[in-house]
Amino acid sequence: MPESNLTKRAIAASVKELALEKPYDKISISDIAERCGIKRQTFYYHFQDKYELLVWIYYNELFLPNMEGISLDNWDEKLQGILAHMQAEKRFYINTIKHAEEYIIQYMLIVAEQTFQEAIEILDEKANLKIEERTIFSRFFAYGICGIIGEWAKNGMKMKPEKLAAYMREMLEKCKQAVHIADTVSYT
Numbered sequence: 001m002p003e004s005n006l007t008k009r010a011i012a013a014s015v016k017e018l019a020l021e022k023p024y025d026k027i028s029i030s031d032i033a034e035r036c037g038i039k040r041q042t043f044y045y046h047f048q049d050k051y052e053l054l055v056w057i058y059y060n061e062l063f064l065p066n067m068e069g070i071s072l073d074n075w076d077e078k079l080q081g082i083l084a085h086m087q088a089e090k091r092f093y094i095n096t097i098k099h100a101e102e103y104i105i106q107y108m109l110i111v112a113e114q115t116f117q118e119a120i121e122i123l124d125e126k127a128n129l130k131i132e133e134r135t136i137f138s139r140f141f142a143y144g145i146c147g148i149i150g151e152w153a154k155n156g157m158k159m160k161p162e163k164l165a166a167y168m169r170e171m172l173e174k175c176k177q178a179v180h181i182a183d184t185v186s187y188t
Helices: 003-019 029-036 040-046 050-067 075-088 090-099 101-123 131-154 161-184
Strands: none
Touching: 003 029, 003 040, 003 050, 003 090, 029 040, 029 050, 050 075, 050 101, 075 090, 075 131, 075 161, 090 101, 090 131, 101 131, 131 161
């Protein structure tokens, strides 16, 4: 592993330790650097600010390992993996979502919207949907899923990840059924 990645991982581990002790918005770059045993300038060499660091953690530890090979057939399993990882590090993820929600939810929205956009393109083989419609649909589902995950985290992650993922899968299946029924019903 390149030295840069080792340093980033050490910085990430330090901020995760600190997030167990105090709210994320109260953690300073000096706190992180001191905990990690580096100079502030070393932190800034790797990250612009603590929110960029947070996005790096979410991407590398949460999304990257759980999004590989995602498809329409396994997206709920991938979501369950994300939720299970969050629950395994519950205090860190609850803290960051509560105290840096604006940054995290925005980042999650971008990832989710891209994923849904790709899924809609696969489903809409005949290109019946206009680009604007695809964008609206993908944003709708992205906001829904990110809102549910954010709420789940802020409320203490009480529901089991597999149950929440199953509800999401069931919701999508019911949406598909409703579309199928609407396609077969004549409105005259």
